[in-house]
Amino acid sequence: MDADIDEAIKAGKISTLANIILTVVKGVAGIAANSTALIADSLHSMIDILSSLLVWIGIKIAEKPPDKEHPYGHFKAESLAELGVGTAIVITALFIMYDAVNELILRKIPEFEYYAIAAAAFSVVVNEALARYKISVGLKTKSSSLIAEGKHSRTDVIASLAVVLGFILIYFGYWWADAVVAIAISILILQIGCEILKNAVDVLMDRVDAETALRITNYVERMRGVESVDFVGVRGTWRNKIVEVHFTVSPGVSLEEVEEITEKIESIKKEIPDIIDVIPVVKFSKKISKVAIPVNETGEYSGDLNSPYFEIFDLKKGAKIRIVNEYSKAERRKGYLIAKMLRNFGVDCIVLKKVGEGAKSHFKNMGIVVNIIDNNRSVEEIVEEVKEANR
Secondary structure, eight states: OOHHHHHHHHHHHHHHHHHHHHHHHHHHHHHHHTOHHHHHHHHHHHHHHHHHHHHHHHHHHHTSOOOSSOTTOSTHHHHHHHHHHHHHHHHHHHHHHHHHHHHHHHTOOOOOOHHHHHHHHHHHHHHHHHHHHHHHHHHHHTOHHHHHHHHHHHHHHHHHHHHHHHHHHHHTTOTTHHHHHHHHHHHHHHHHHHHHHHHHHHHHTTOOOHHHHHHHHHHHHTSTTEEEEEEEEEEEOSSOEEEEEEEEEOTTOOHHHHHHHHHHHHTHHHHSTTEEEEEEEEEEOOOOOEEEEEEOTTSOBOOOTTOSEEEEEETTTTEEEEEEOTTTTOSSSHHHHHHHHHHHTTOOEEEESOOOHHHHHHHHHTTOEEEEOOSOOOHHHHHHHHHHHHO
């Protein structure tokens, strides 16, 4: 097992043991002093025991490797644990609020006891140490559930401080202070619980990580041959992310180039270690951007690979250039050499009157579409026909 995971599990065990001690200390002191706030704080620590167990179980399950029934792994188990922690916090907050309101209605007056203040102060120190320890380990191991547990312990610190304040106010005769403090504690705990629930639900509902998605989109858009990035989905936990990239390549991109683009996209895992899997989905564009038309010395359409020139039309910019056919007299591999030459000019379509299977295969491998027009037409008419078919 990974050393970081061992440390995360160890943190969960330490938290469980500490909360058992706090539950007993605050529970006994709260009952003896008849303090709703301190009893509520004790119950809060009891819920922390359940939360710590959930975190420990969640981390253990999340580390299981993928299998047939779970091909993407078990990493969401940690978010389920986080969901359990958040739910426990919310339930605790509502329970404390209910008891505090009853205390106000019944005008229940707790007894001022120094041992009760000592129990609450002890809870402050222990919970602050736990909060710092769990958040530190959570950040190191990138465990969202452990960080959530750390935040939970930080609410315990505030709750116990509020209990101390309540006892001080009781000492000065404010009988209602205990209940008001308990209500304040419950509102604070409820807010933090809802935040933790939201984070867990976002992961379980596959909410997109917008920042990482934008970073990947910019990375893929800069790749040669990519016409557009249609969709980037980044889902998963902070420590384990799965990325799905849908992109469109232009007609002039060969199968070899598509494979290169796919490999580059998959290499994102090396740059962003939290990504455990990348799923590229390629779509081939039917739109033609540059068309090559073979012409003779007078600029008339010849439709032959032996022609001395090619006129290349950029359909997007409305521009054209004429290039020399360097391989018009080549005796071997003419189709391959011409296809490679035109590919260097970004051509993704060539118009011919006829073409052999060998040459056609070379054009296809270079990502160049072969359009057969065997009747005599002007170059302008051919360009308009290609434009019309491209709409």
